[in-house]
Amino acid sequence: MTKDFTLDDLAALIASRSQSSADKSYTKSLLEAGVTRVAKKFGEEAVEAVIAAVARDKVGLKMEAADVLYHLLVLLQDGGVPLQDVIQELARRTQQSGHQEKASRASQGA
Numbered sequence: 705m706t707k708d709f710t711l712d713d714l715a716a717l718i719a720s721r722s723q724s725s726a727d728k729s730y731t732k733s734l735l736e737a738g739v740t741r742v743a744k745k746f747g748e749e750a751v752e753a754v755i756a757a758v759a760r761d762k763v764g765l766k767m768e769a770a771d772v773l774y775h776l777l778v779l780l781q782d783g784g785v786p787l788q789d790v791i792q793e794l795a796r797r798t799q800q801s802g803h804q805e806k807a808s809r810a811s812q813g814a
């Protein structure tokens with residue numbers, strides 16, 4: 705049923721909810737609460753994903769990973785960073801190995 709559902713679709717849904725009202729939309733209520741709240745929720749979900757991963761809880765990890773991705777997209781919406789910009793950055797990084805990418809960050813002082 706959701707075979708073709710993508711992160712782009714979820715990002716578009718989140719963008720549309722930013723025009724909604726907080727009483728109707730959880731996304732809008734998060735965005736209205738501000739970046740500190742949005743970032744805190746993302747951090748909480750990331751920690752919960754870490755806990756599930758370390759516990760080898762596959763179902764928990766799936767559920768928490770979904771929360772992490774949703775809250776990351778809300779964070780990107782709040783920050784005005786299009787998901788496609790992140791995808792492009794990931795695509796750029798495929799031109800080199802992870803070790804090379806890390807070394808290039810170090811040489812740039814990042």
Ligand SMILES: N=c1c2ncn([C@@H]3O[C@H](COP(=O)(O)OP(=O)(O)OP(=O)(O)O)[C@@H](O)[C@H]3O)c2ncn1[C@@H]1O[C@H](COP(=O)(O)O)[C@@H](O)[C@H]1O
Nearest residue numbers: 714717718721728729730731732733745748770771774775
């Ligand atoms: N994918 C999600 C999604 N994943 C997680 N969540 C919400 O993120 C929250 C997770 O936080 P917690 O587990 O800490 O739960 P909580 O204690 O209720 O959260 P808080 O009260 O602390 O905010 C829950 O309220 C979840 O419902 C999501 N809320 C919305 N979406 C998507 O966004 C769409 C738009 O949602 P609305 O903005 O509500 O219309 C939905 O149709 C979904 O596709």
